[in-house]
Amino acid sequence: MGEAGNIKPTKFVMKCGGSTLVALPDSFFEDLRQLQADGVIPVIVHGGGPAINDTLNKLGIESEFVNGLRKTNEAVLDVVEMVLAGQINKEIVRRIQGAGGKAIGLSGVDGGLVTAVPVASAAEVGLVGDVVAVAAEIVEGIVAMGYMPVIAPIGLGEDNQRYNINADTAAGAVASHIGVKRMIVVTDVPGIMREHDSGSGAAKVRVILPQVTFADIEEMMASGEIYGGMIPKVKAAMKCIHGDVEEVVIVNGSEPEVLSKVMRGDAIGTRIVKG
Numbered sequence: 001m002g003e004a005g006n007i008k009p010t011k012f013v014m015k016c017g018g019s020t021l022v023a024l025p026d027s028f029f030e031d032l033r034q035l036q037a038d039g040v041i042p043v044i045v046h047g048g049g050p051a052i053n054d055t056l057n058k059l060g061i062e063s064e065f066v067n068g069l070r071k072t073n074e075a076v077l078d079v080v081e082m083v084l085a086g087q088i089n090k091e092i093v094r095r096i097q098g099a100g101g102k103a104i105g106l107s108g109v110d111g112g113l114v115t116a117v118p119v120a121s122a123a124e125v126g127l128v129g130d131v132v133a134v135a136a137e138i139v140e141g142i143v144a145m146g147y148m149p150v151i152a153p154i155g156l157g158e159d160n161q162r163y164n165i166n167a168d169t170a171a172g173a174v175a176s177h178i179g180v181k182r183m184i185v186v187t188d189v190p191g192i193m194r195e196h197d198s199g200s201g202a203a204k205v206r207v208i209l210p211q212v213t214f215a216d217i218e219e220m221m222a223s224g225e226i227y228g229g230m231i232p233k234v235k236a237a238m239k240c241i242h243g244d245v246e247e248v249v250i251v252n253g254s255e256p257e258v259l260s261k262v263m264r265g266d267a268i269g270t271r272i273v274k275g
């Protein structure tokens with residue numbers, strides 16, 4: 001069968017971390033455009049933790065993290081929404097368009113895209129949300145119009161309350177609700193790393209693990225080898241890998257053509273699979 005004119009577009013979710021956003025080269029956005037042109041459509045969910053920190057500092061608003069989640073009240077939420085849905089979201093859209101791609105930015109508030117409930121630790125962290133629903137038809141509609149959705153991780157409760165959602169958590173929820181096969185997490189390290197004993201008393205070296213299972217992750221979290229910002233990524237991965245989602249791949253955004261390489265199946269970054 002001649003499939004060339006008949007190939008169904010493939011969607012994948014890409015989470016882009018605040019740690020890497022400013023450092024992303026133009027070629028990263030050209031790669032996105034090329035994928036889009038080839039019918040491989042990125043659905044982007046982004047973070048922006050460092051930019052939120054900067055603006056909170058400038059405004060003299062205190063904020064701290066409890067188990068990887070920002071303690072959030074209404075004053076903090078104003079800044080989170082302004083920075084994520086305003087500054088960062090539009091910067092990503094501009095860079096995609098600058099590379100010749102087509103993108104529409106929105107937050108989880110728009111069209112009721114992301115419905116959230118307070119996280120279990122809300123008594124400690126305040127207005128932080130977990131995702132309970134994603135309006136997949138909005139994502140599908142934007143993709144059908146030929147645009148990449150670029151989503152800022154703010155959610156709305158049934159009572160119209162806004163919630164701050166960790167971007168890894170939001171990306172994992174989008175991946176499971178729209179039923180992609182793969183989520184790519186773009187960050188500032190080349191994958192999940194582990195210290196490796198090179199033997200004969202030599203110094204330990206840090207190696208990138210090409211593939212990890214849920215059991216490996218549990219072990220590395222318990223030993224402290226996975227810590228800090230990597231924790232929400234692996235937790236989001238373990239939560240979303242079921243049903244349609246088969247794998248989550250963690251890669252460094254400054255690696256040339258990193259997205260195309262993952263989509264081609266090259267051995268790059270760390271693949272998280274169930275077991």
Ligand SMILES: Nc1ncnc2c1ncn2[C@@H]1O[C@H](COP(=O)(O)OP(=O)(O)O)[C@@H](O)[C@H]1O
Nearest residue numbers: 017018019187189191192193225226227229230
């Ligand atoms: N085992 C590990 N391998 C690699 N990075 C790790 C590991 N455990 C924790 N990290 C940390 O996770 C960070 C990435 O998370 P984070 O800074 O929150 O990025 P992002 O802004 O992309 O979400 C890395 O810079 C590193 O400091």
Ligand SMILES: CC(=O)N[C@@H](CCC(=O)OP(=O)(O)O)C(=O)O
Nearest residue numbers: 018047048049069070165166167
């Ligand atoms: C609840 C919570 O912690 N929300 C995050 C949302 C942004 C984010 O997750 O950005 P990164 O991907 O760059 O870390 C925050 O306020 O920083």
